[in-house]
Amino acid sequence: MRDSATIARFIQTYAQSRQFNKGKQLHAQLICAGYPLNTFLTNHLLNMYSKCGELDLALKLFDTMPHRNMVSWTAMITGFSQNKRFAETLETFCLMRNACESPTQFAFSSVVRAGAALGWIEFGRQMHCLSLKCSFSYELFVGSNLADMYSKCGSMVEACKVFEEMPCKDEVSWTTMIDGYAKSGDFEEALLAYKRMINDGLVIDQHVLCSTLNACGALKACKFGKSLHSSVVKMGFELETAVGNALMNVYLKVGDMENALNVFGTEPEGRNIVSYTSFINGYVEINQIEKAFDVFSDLQMHGIEPNEYTFSSLIKACANQAALEQGIQLHAQVFKFNMDSDPYVSSILVDMYGKCGLLDDSIRVFEEIGEPTEIAWNSLVSVFAQHGLGKDAIETFDRMIQNGLKPNGITFVSLLTACSHAGLADEGLKYFHSMEKTYGVVPGEEHYSCVIDLLGRSGKLKEAEECINNMPIEPNAFIWCSFLGACRTYGDKERGKLAAEKLMKLEPENSGAHVLLSNIYAKQKQWNDVRSLRKMMRDDNVKKLPGxxxxxxxxxxxxxxxxxxxxxxxxxxxxxxxxxxxxxxxxxxxxxxxxxxxxxxxxxxxxxxxxxxxxxxxxxxxxxxxxxxxxxxxxxxxxxxxxxxxxxxxxxxxxxxxxxxxxxxxxxxxxxxxxxxxxx
Incomplete structure (x- = not known):
């Protein structure tokens, strides 16, 4: 029989090449031959079983070991982590600490990754403290995983602190930060991090490019995107599907359909459902619905199965255009692909039927959802708001709360709009004042706009004016437009003139202020003022929006x-x-x-x-x-x-x-x- 070092090399080879059967046979031969399985060999077997995904066999072997060392523990911890058995990763790490074994940097890294996957930021902070105590926090591998853990748990401040304190940074750590910034919405920081990475002369791979392109698309930074496009071509990544999708998304976000089409290409090879869905969404964003459906037909013709995002984009387009016939056809396709139970798709269907005027169908789709998410509840409240059914919107809101779901800013916009359109001023004000106090939602511009509309519609122009003057934020054009509309309805010329002046200052090209003020003058038969206002519009080249x-x-x-x-x-x-x-x-x-x-x-x-x-x-x-x-x-x-x-x-x-x-x-x-x- 060969010596332990030679046997270990065989086991290591089987582990690296994932040859589970050969590794298992060798283990069986060792047992049959009565070869002494010392800790050194057993650790290699543990690693082999873990690498091959046979964690139960690894654990069974681990439990029979008379003597374990830090390599044994590390093999099990990394094995659980690599096979996404994260709870067992943390449990094994705790058992190792109870056994008074000191963790290695690899054990630290694995347990930090597991904490990140579970979203357990407090556990991650404890590991950070322990890594400092064990002098591992400045290790490149540990530091990168700590930064990744903080970014995935939404704490970019702590992620940045760890990153900046690392004395040595490699491609992995930079990629972690750029990806963290992009996913947390700090898009400008993601682009700055990319520039710093370039300045440090580090190697750029497709993962870095995808994250940076996503940030670029979110910022609609077309110039930077074109620069990245050049880098993609120079580095030979233009045929990488993920990179191509991210690059195409940049052009789609800025409405540059020509360059997006060039990236999309004429050949179907290399395209996937993400490519097609991005292009569909691009056409939807610029209201070219027919072209969006052409792309949908093309993906089906090439045998690519649509996903929930594909249907969501198209149904959203039908909702915005009130294209009922196409919406009904898409609903049939949703059933065909068994996506009617998807919470996001069903929520969009609720919205689509509501915006197409079929209120009963909208309610029916909602009631067929097994466990409605907050998106579905928000959709139904919004539908009732659009149809002026304030009491139904309030009842739906109450049901949502009773089902244990928390309302957000979108919920309150719909609820306040519903109260406004139904003349429920007192109820609307009650919900507005409860937003922050009861539900922790800080009112924004859109909520104040709803309140001004609510007060204005009910004829409480003085209260609406006082609300505008006491707002903690600067009133926007929509607020002044709502107030001006109320002044038109109730014939308040003085307040109407004030609102019109404010609106004209904010949006001089908007004809709405001129038209509404003209209506106020016309109602009082002040035809000279009407003519003067119309002349001002002609002189300033302000055109009325045609109906x-x-x-x-x-x-x-x-x-x-x-x-x-x-x-x-x-x-x-x-x-x-x-x-x-x-x-x-x-x-x-x-x-x-x-x-x-x-x-x-x-x-x-x-x-x-x-x-x-x-x-x-x-x-x-x-x-x-x-x-x-x-x-x-x-x-x-x-x-x-x-x-x-x-x-x-x-x-x-x-x-x-x-x-x-x-x-x-x-x-x-x-x-x-x-x-x-x-x-x-």
Whole structure:
């Protein structure tokens, strides 16, 4: 029989090459031959079993050892750590300490990695203290793992401290820091760390490039991204799929679709689901939904299976565009790929149906979720807010709390919006004041915007003004716009002028301030002021946002502007419009001509109102959709008072339910009434 050193070399070879069967056979031969398995050989066997992933055999052998040394303990600790049995890693380390064995730097590193994987930062801090006591904290391997542990546990300050105290830094430690910065959102620090790494002359690998590119994409730093692109090509990493995906993401984030396409390439080789999903999301971000679906078709054609992120991006696009037909088709695909139980996908579906006007379907999808996450609850609260159902939103919020979930800033934006649109001012203020005190959520700009809107809608203009003056943050354009809108509704000229001046100063190119103030003047028949304001807009080249509406018929979206005569079926549309006008006149409809802020003949105003885009879209939907299909009209700006009144009458005379989504909320018209109760 060979000597122990030779046998150990055989075992070591089997460990490195992961030849478990040969290693096990050799172990069996040693036992059968009665060869004495001393601590030295047993440690090599422990290492071999651990490297081959046979931890139970390693543990069985370890338990039979009459004498163990620090190598034995280290083999077990590193074995558990490398095989992701992290709790047993920590347990074995504690047993080693109880056995009065001093840990090695490898044992330290393994146990710190296990603590990081479990997110046990307090345990990690204890290991840090122990490493200082044992003089291991400055060891490169231990220091890198400590920095990694702190960054993964979200404590970048401590990670930086460990990193800076390391006397020697290598590629691994730098990579750890760059990755930590990128994942914790300190993107600028990630780029600075990359520059320092370059200056130190260290070798850059694909992992460093991926982390740095991700940080670059988050910052939309296109110039830096192009510089990194050059480095990728020089280092020969352009064919690495992960690097290509990260690089493509940089271009997609800044809307540079041409360069993104160049990285994406014309050949499917090298692309994966991440590549395709990133590209889909890129098109979604710039509202090119059809191209996003083209990419989706392409990935399916090449046999690549979509994942939850693919579906989430596409369903989100359908939600934002209120593209119901495509959303329904995606829902069917979600079922096909068994992703209906994914919490994020189901939450996006709740949002999609809500934004497409199908409230009942939105609720149904939510109720089918086994254990709704906070994202799902937030989606449902948001849906009720969009539909002006304040009491339902409050009830959902209460259910969320009862189910042990904690609300966040997004929850309160939806809840306050729901209270605002439903006229629940007292309830909304109660929730606003409870945010920080009860739930630990510090109010931000968006929450104050909701409160100003809430007070303004309920006519409490003085309280709204006081709230603006006492805010701990500088009021933004949205806050002044909400306040100005309330001043328009209640005819408060003085406060309206103040709000308009503030808004014009913040956003001089925004036509909203001019239009709303013009409406205030028109309401008081101050036509000279209206003309002066309109002249100021012309002189400053401030253009009013044109209103347009759209409806989906079949698989096509039909878009209409005011006085739109371009549609192929224009003759039928305007015949239907005239017929509707006659019918609602007889039903008691009286045009509200004050909503047109111009000094002109009343009959001309009535004609303009009669040809608003939402009425043209509704007329087209009525002649195109079968009787049982819901009519859903979408509009890019707030519906005017007159069209709102006309839609109520139309719902009664045609006996159809009509849903109108403007840029603020949904209106459900039926039998001459609207779900908003004329409060919007």
């Amino acid at each position: 347009y509406s759209w409806v989906d018929v079949g698989n096509k979206t039909h878009i209409f502007g005011a006085e739109d005569w371009t549609h192929p079926r224009k003759k039928e549309i305007y015949e239907q419009l005239d017929s509707l006008f006659d019918q609602i006149r007889k039903a008691g409809y009286v045009p509200y001509t004050d909503s047109i802020p111009f000094d002109m003949d009343k009959s001309i105003k009535e004609k303009i109102l009669h040809h608003h885009s939402e009425r043209i879209a509704l007329a087209f939907a009525l002649i195109s959709n079968p009787a049982g299909k819901p009519i859903i009209v979408k509009k890019n700006i707030r519906v005017c008072v007159d069209c709102h009144s006309a839609f109520k009458c139309i719902s009664k005379v045609v006996g159809r339910k009509i849903v109108l989504r403007d840029n603020r909320r949904f209106h459900h018209f039926a039998e001459g009434f609207c779900s908003c109760g004329d409060y919007w």
